[in-house]
Amino acid sequence: MSIVIHEKTFTLHTNNSTYMMQVDSYGYLLHLYYGKKAEHAPEYLLVKKDRGFSGNPYDANKDRTYSLDVLPQEFPFDGNGDYRTSSLTIRTKEGIYGCDLRFVKAEIIDNKTKLKGLPSMSENVESLEVTLEDSLLHLEVILSYSVYEDVDIITRSVRIINHGETVTIENIKSANLDFVSGDYDVISFYGRHTMERIPNRQKVNHGIYKISSKRGASSHQYNPALILCDSNTNEMSGNAYSMNFVYSGNFEAMIEADQYGQKRMVMGLSPDYFSYPVEHEDIFYAPEVMMSYSSSGLSRLSQNLHQGMRKYLIHDPMVGIKPILINSWEASYFNFNGESIYQLAKAAKSCDIEMVVMDDGWFGQRESDNAALGDWYVNEGKLGESLASLSSRIHDLGLKFGIWFEPECISEDSDLYRKHPDYALKVPHRKYIRAREQLVLDFSRKEVVDAIFKQVCDILDHASIDYIKWDFNRSISDIYSSTTPQGKVTYDYVLGLYSFLERLIKRYPKLLIEGCSGGGGRFDAGMLYYTPQIWLSDNTDAIDRLSIQYGSSFIYPISTFGSHVSAVPNHQTGRITSLDTRGVVAMSGTFGYELDITKCSDEERKVIKEQVATFKSYASLIHEGLYYRLSDPLHDDIGAYAFINEDEALIFAVRIKNQASRYAYFIKIEGLEDDAYYQDEKGQIYDANILKTQGLPLIVEVGDYQSFTIHLTKIKGEKENGKN
Ligand code: GLA
Numbered sequence: 001m002s003i004v005i006h007e008k009t010f011t012l013h014t015n016n017s018t019y020m021m022q023v024d025s026y027g028y029l030l031h032l033y034y035g036k037k038a039e040h041a042p043e044y045l046l047v048k049k050d051r052g053f054s055g056n057p058y059d060a061n062k063d064r065t066y067s068l069d070v071l072p073q074e075f076p077f078d079g080n081g082d083y084r085t086s087s088l089t090i091r092t093k094e095g096i097y098g099c100d101l102r103f104v105k106a107e108i109i110d111n112k113t114k115l116k117g118l119p120s121m122s123e124n125v126e127s128l129e130v131t132l133e134d135s136l137l138h139l140e141v142i143l144s145y146s147v148y149e150d151v152d153i154i155t156r157s158v159r160i161i162n163h164g165e166t167v168t169i170e171n172i173k174s175a176n177l178d179f180v181s182g183d184y185d186v187i188s189f190y191g192r193h194t195m196e197r198i199p200n201r202q203k204v205n206h207g208i209y210k211i212s213s214k215r216g217a218s219s220h221q222y223n224p225a226l227i228l229c230d231s232n233t234n235e236m237s238g239n240a241y242s243m244n245f246v247y248s249g250n251f252e253a254m255i256e257a258d259q260y261g262q263k264r265m266v267m268g269l270s271p272d273y274f275s276y277p278v279e280h281e282d283i284f285y286a287p288e289v290m291m292s293y294s295s296s297g298l299s300r301l302s303q304n305l306h307q308g309m310r311k312y313l314i315h316d317p318m319v320g321i322k323p324i325l326i327n328s329w330e331a332s333y334f335n336f337n338g339e340s341i342y343q344l345a346k347a348a349k350s351c352d353i354e355m356v357v358m359d360d361g362w363f364g365q366r367e368s369d370n371a372a373l374g375d376w377y378v379n380e381g382k383l384g385e386s387l388a389s390l391s392s393r394i395h396d397l398g399l400k401f402g403i404w405f406e407p408e409c410i411s412e413d414s415d416l417y418r419k420h421p422d423y424a425l426k427v428p429h430r431k432y433i434r435a436r437e438q439l440v441l442d443f444s445r446k447e448v449v450d451a452i453f454k455q456v457c458d459i460l461d462h463a464s465i466d467y468i469k470w471d472f473n474r475s476i477s478d479i480y481s482s483t484t485p486q487g488k489v490t491y492d493y494v495l496g497l498y499s500f501l502e503r504l505i506k507r508y509p510k511l512l513i514e515g516c517s518g519g520g521g522r523f524d525a526g527m528l529y530y531t532p533q534i535w536l537s538d539n540t541d542a543i544d545r546l547s548i549q550y551g552s553s554f555i556y557p558i559s560t561f562g563s564h565v566s567a568v569p570n571h572q573t574g575r576i577t578s579l580d581t582r583g584v585v586a587m588s589g590t591f592g593y594e595l596d597i598t599k600c601s602d603e604e605r606k607v608i609k610e611q612v613a614t615f616k617s618y619a620s621l622i623h624e625g626l627y628y629r630l631s632d633p634l635h636d637d638i639g640a641y642a643f644i645n646e647d648e649a650l651i652f653a654v655r656i657k658n659q660a661s662r663y664a665y666f667i668k669i670e671g672l673e674d675d676a677y678y679q680d681e682k683g684q685i686y687d688a689n690i691l692k693t694q695g696l697p698l699i700v701e702v703g704d705y706q707s708f709t710i711h712l713t714k715i716k717g718e719k720e721n722g723k724n
Helices: 297-312 338-350 387-396 415-419 446-461 486-507 525-530 542-553 579-586 602-624 688-693
Strands: 003-006 009-013 017-023 029-036 088-091 102-109 127-134 139-148 153-162 167-179 184-192 195-203 207-213 225-230 240-245 251-257 263-269 276-278 283-294 325-327 355-358 400-405 409-411 438-440 467-470 512-515 533-535 564-566 592-594 626-629 638-644 648-655 664-667 677-679 685-687 696-699 707-714
Touching: 003 102, 003 127, 009 127, 009 139, 029 167, 029 283, 139 297, 153 167, 153 297, 167 240, 167 283, 184 207, 184 251, 184 542, 195 542, 225 251, 225 263, 225 297, 240 251, 240 263, 240 297, 240 525, 263 283, 276 283, 276 486, 283 297, 297 626, 325 338, 338 355, 338 387, 338 602, 355 467, 387 400, 409 415, 446 486, 486 512, 486 525, 512 525, 542 579, 542 626, 542 638, 542 648, 564 579, 579 602, 579 648, 579 707, 602 638, 602 648, 638 664, 648 664, 648 696, 677 688, 685 688
Parallel strands: 325 355, 325 592, 355 400, 400 467, 467 512, 512 533, 564 592
Antiparallel strands: 003 009, 009 017, 017 029, 088 167, 102 127, 127 139, 139 153, 153 283, 167 263, 167 276, 184 195, 184 225, 207 251, 225 240, 240 283, 251 263, 409 438, 626 638, 638 648, 648 707, 664 696, 677 685, 677 707
16 A cells, blocks of 8 residues: 555655655644654654744644644645745735645545646556645645555645635645754756756755746746755765646745754745636646655665656657657758758768658748747748648658647748737737747637647648657746736646647657757646657767766656757857767667768768667667666766666766876766676676775766767676686
């Protein structure tokens, strides 16, 4: 049984973790424990003492030792005397803030309640629903917990059912975790366009540590994910907790250290631009948070998330490994026609590449990035043929075919804008913010979503398209909708986006969608539900990518990293790396190319063909094996990592910085089976215990950016059989 209700104590068990909460005598829901598997409710953790300036609920009468300002809580709300970060702020019609939520009931259900309009992990799983109520406002708050035992993940979400008069939600969080003791570090992931998800680890000090986005998308700047770990936790040991948001818009995540040094970890919607009225008998759904716990370090925590998302979140229309693609963007930008795309496909085919993607520039009057978004009709004049003809010529070569869309945006220089200027988000009588010379469509309005959906379907219905790249190339500003109440716009925008994607995957169940937002500006679990791969970054430089992949790997599965070999000098950094190194780095992802392969030499094409074969032979190990970070490329002179399954291990390493007389790096290969023997492709036999403690020497040559690929196969049978 993964969920146990024992009187007023509710316990959730995964294979290796336990989560406990308890209703106290006043009907408040207190948090008891989250961590390594345990059985007995640790009520002794609830230390009660009279503490100055921490008030006592009326029901506690003269008991001055009971205060919600210091006790660990499941779902803290404004109005109960807790001055720490709140998970719910309600405002009534009269403008009164706060509520008083007391326990009503708890029940175990076989399947999770569907989060209407929102992505979530699989619903076929045992769940706990705890109902709290404010009896004055007639407001029901249902906390929902689902348990994914085999991957040590528990999800949380909240829904609010209003049986009373209209109230406004000014702030709502989906998950709150209180810790009564411990010294912790927080790890978050910051960045910018072309340099996303760089890990930042720091000590949790007094005050509130916060990351957030109010850009309308989860953002390049902060990813909606946090890790809290013991200060001595490393890759292979120590306690670590994560929260990541299954949502793609504005978010806020915080760690607070309170007056007694207790810690609170919180994840949910951002209150910025959010003031959400809930009418009588309406239900508000707050998005899901995935929580995971590992008692054996950060590698294990990441593996839980990788496996959990792959197994329970991501809907993959193409079973198995997805096609190795070549994308036209860095090959020719806007400068292409049907024939040049066909030639790209032909050259790609000779290297065994499986799909060609025609990126931005095939529609409307789109000759540069300042026009035509919103005009989703094929520019046959530019292509020199119809899309149906081009797609069938490409299919005849034996390749799949994909195209680029940016459905959420509109150019001022477009037919759509000339006809429907009100479709764009803009504040009346104010000058608006342009970004990449484009505006954002008001996806909080159904008629706007429907209009674009129709255009996209017209394209997909008239040509055979296997893949689309769904891009979003600016942050949202000028939040005003001509029909949606203003405090609802940013949230309803994301619901509009999700409804579009939901309809798209239902109507075209075989269509593969790659997410993108100027690279990785909306790389989150919400988008991964619809788009099983996301373009990791607009930065294709192999060396920068080591850091971007490193940071992203803490939370997201490697199989989701849109990752391509591009030309040198690299278009973003000017750096020159070898084709081998570019291949090694791009293989840690979906793998593909983004260069003009028609201009490659015969020798380069030969290497590309070999890379394609190499990737195919390792693809299932890379995508399904356990991932181990073996170095930190942001601080070490080498970027190294391993993919390991029961039978084999694949180690990739890239030397980042050269230094005189450095003859070797000793890379400790974590994750190998204890006491086992492994053999490399040259027949050399290694003892796993030695590789884990002393490492594998990588012999370096003069020069930067040398790459290494080591494939080890476990020797079966008795350990003795493996002896030299
Ligand atoms: C974004 C994407 C790129 C490319 C361009 C096209 O920047 O991240 O890969 O598709 O848009 O305009």
